[in-house]
Amino acid sequence: MAILSRDVYKEFEDVVGPENITDDPALMPSYFNTEHAAIVLPGSTKEVQALVKLCNKHKLRFRAICTGWTGMFPRGIVLFDLRRMNRIIEINEKNMYAVVEPYVISAELQAECMKRGLNFCIKGAGSNCTALLRGHGHMDQTTSGDDRNHLAIEWVTPEGEIVRTGSLGSSDEWFCGDGPGPSLRAILTSAVPPGVTPGVFTKAAIKLYHWPGPTKFPVVGHSPRYTLSHIPPNMMARYYSFPSVEKMWQAEIRIGEAEIAYELMGFNAAMVAANITTCNEEDEAMFKRLSREVQGPGFFIIIAGNSADDFAYKKKVLENIVAEAGGKSLKTVEDPEIEGILLCQCIRISASIRETFRPGGAFNSIPIMGQRDLTIKWAIGAGEAKKPLIEKGLIVDDGGAFFGWGVEHGHLGKTEIFCKYDPSNTEAKKAVEQWQKEQTARAFKERYFALTMGDQTEIGPALSNYHIWWQKTVKAIDPNSVTTESGPLV
C-alpha cells in the first residue's frame, strides 16, 4: 500500500521529475529493507530545498543518504538519495580546500587532489563513501579528522531554508567554517550525512593538506591483488611490534612529538593480515604467520619525505625511537610487494571491508575517543572480554586485538575494538551485542567517550545536560519534527 496519496506523490514528482522518484515497494529492500514513503533523487540544492518544504507541508519525515552504507531508517520516511549530486565544485589549491556535493566519493576527490600535491582525510568508512562524511581515518596524523576538516557548508535546514555557514555566509568564499558569517559548528558538525543531519548538507568545503607522495600510485596487477610496480620515492611503510603496550605507546607519543609520521595506524596483526590478503583462507593463514612474527602490540606507519633528505631524516628518527622502545619490524611488511599493497590500501582505500565484513558479513564495534594511553587501557579490557566469544567460536579469532591512532601527531585520538561474526548466527549476534553493551557501559563508567553510548537522556546528565539544549535546538530548527535522528549525536 502506498504511503503517499497520489496527489502528494505528484507534488514530489513535480520537483525531481518522474524518473527520479519511486514508491515502488519492490525497490525498497535496496534501501535498508524498510517501507519508505518514497525515494527521491534530487539533483540540486534547489530541489532539496523544495523537497524539504514539501515534507514540512505534509508533515513527512525525511532523511538524506549518500552512498548510504548504514543507518537507521524508520518506516514511512521520504528518503533523499543524493546520488545525482556528485559534482566537485572547486579545488582551491591556494587556500587548500575542496568544495564538493554529497555524492562525490573520497576516492574521486583524493585522485584529483593527488594530481595537485594535495590530500585530505579519508574516513575509516572508506574512500567508497562521501568525501564530506564526518569522521576519522588512517591519515589523521597529517590530515586531522572529523569536524576539524569542515569549512564552510551549504545547509538546507529542516524547514527548507538555505543557510550558508562560515565565510560563505558573508561572501562567496568557502575558506572558513566559523566566519565571517554564522558558524553553527556545534549544530552542524554532528550532522554530516550519514550522521544525524537535521536537514541536508548540499555542499561543503573540506580542508586539504600537503601530499608529499606521487600524483598517482603506480598500481599494477589485477584485482584482488593490486601491487605497486615500485615504492614511490621517499616513502616507506613498516609495521613495528613492541614488547609491551607501554613501550608501544612510548614510541607512538615520541613519533607524534617528532612529527615524522604521514600515517600511524595502531593496527593489530589481524588487520595487517586482512589487508594484505585476497580471501578469507589466505587471511587466516597470514594471521597465524604474523601472530608468530610479532612480539606484542604494534602499529603500522608510513613515512613520506618531501625530499630525499627529509625522508632520510624522518627514517632515522623513526629507527631511533623504535629501537629505544624495543620495537621490531615485521619482516613480512618489509617485503616490497606487501609494503606496496599496504601503502596504497591505507592511503587510497582506507575502508576496512577486508578486515571487517569479509569474514562473516558483519561486525560490531566500539570506537572511543580520548587520550590514547588511557583509551588503550580500556581497550585491553574490552579485548579480554572478547576472548570467551572467540573460544566459543562465536566471533572471528583476531587475538582479542584492538586498534587506534593519534590525531594531528598528538596524544588524543581514536581507539577502537570490534567483533566480527556471522549475523545469521543468532547466538553469536546476541553475544556480540551483549559484549558491546557491557564494554560501552564500562567506558561510560570509566569516563571515556564511546560512540556507541546509548540514548541522550541516559548520557546527557553526565555531559552537562547537553541533551536538554540539543532538544531545544532541534525543536527550534525543526518545528514540524520532519528530520530523523540516527547514529551518534554528540
Next chain:
Amino acid sequence: MGLEQYQGDMNMCCRCSCCKFIPMQKVMGPQFSYACPSIAKYNFHAYSGGGRLNIASAMLKNGFNYTDKLLHVVYNCQLCGACQVSCNYAMDMEVLEPITEFRFKCVEDGKTSPALDKAVARLRKTGSMLEASGRRGDWAKDLNLKDATKEKVDILYHAGCLSSYDKDAQKLAKTTAQVLQKAGVNFGILGDAEMCCGSRAYQMGYRDDFLKQAEKYMALIRKTGARTLVTGCADGYHAFKVLYDKFNFKKDLEVLHTSELFARLIKEGKLKPRRKVNLAVTYHDPCRLGRLGEPYIHWQGKKIPGDKFVFDPPKPYRRGTNGVYYPPRDVIKSLPGIKFTEMTRIMEYSWCCGAGGGVNESNPEFSIWAAKERVREAIATGAEAIVSTCPWCEQNFSTAIKEMNSSLKVYDIVELVARAI
C-alpha cells in the same frame, strides 16, 4: 537450487557501494569512476549490483513481488560483471551469479521483456537471435573455405550470428578467414550448419533455450573432430569457454578467441605484421572476453558452520583476475605504426559497451548511452580509433559515434591485423 543457493552470498552484502565504482585504487577522479552502467544511468541503488542482491534476498524471504519498476531494474543490467570484480576486491561472495539467477527466475515466472521474448522466439524458429536475410554461410561465399562437416580440420572457426548475418559485421568473418588463410592455418567453418551459441539467450534469462542450443551445437562440433574452436565474438567465446564448461558440454574442446590465436601466430612467426598502420588507438576489453572470459572453475562444497562465510573445500571466486587481457594488446602493439594508449577503465574493471545482457534488444537507448560513455573515454585518450574484439561492441560504438557526430573510428582487431600483413 536457483537463487536459493546464493542466499548466503546475498546476505553477505554489506551495502558498501563498491560495486558501483571501479576498484578504489584505480579511481582517477570523478570522470570515468563508475563501473556499473546501470547505476550510472538510473541512479536508484536498486540498479547497482548490491541493490539487486538486497532485493533478491528480501524477495526470497518475503515472496516475489513483480512490479513494472522491478522488471525495469532486472532487464536494465548488461550482466557485465563489473560489480562482481569491484565487490570481490574485498569480499568473498558471488554477485553476478545471483543477479543472473534472479533474471532466470523472472523468465521462469513469465515476467519477461517483450523485446527479449521476440528475440528468443526468433531463435526457436530460425536458429538465430537476429532477423536473418539470406543464409548463414553466405558471408563465406567465394572464399573457398573448408567445410568442417565434410573435411577434417584442426580449427573450427565460429563466425557467430552477428558476423554471419549483419551486412556490416560480415567483413569481420571474411577478414578473419583471410588472415587465417594467409597464416596457413588448417581451419574450416560450418557454413549454413553453424548455429547460435545460445549465449545471448542465456544473458536474456532464457536458460533452457541456451541449454538446448548448447547441447545441439556441441554435438555438431564434436562430430567435426576439431580439437580447437576459434571465434571473434566475445559473447560466443564466453559461451563456449565458460558456459559450455559450466554445464559440462565443453569437455576437452580448446576455445580460443581470434586475438589469442593471432597473438600465438605472431609469436610463432606465422603472421608477420609488416605494413605500417599509422593510427593512434585505444583498446576496449569486451566484458565476455575480458573479466568474464576467465576459465570456469568447477567447485562443490559446503559452508563450514561458524563465524565465517567459508567453505569446505575453499571456494574459488571468479574475480576477473584471469581474463583475456594481454593477447589483444600484444597483437595491437605488434602492428607497425600503432600508437597505443589505455583508457581509464580497462581489463577487469573495463566499462561495458552497453550491448550485453539483452539490453541491446530491450532498451537500445540505454545500450547506446553506455557506448557513448565509452566513446567519450576513448576520445579522452587522444586516440583516433577505438579497437575492440567483438562485433557487438563494434556495432554499438559505431552507432554511438554516429549519434555523437564524432570523428573517432572503430575497428575490430582483425581489421587492423589485415591492414598490417
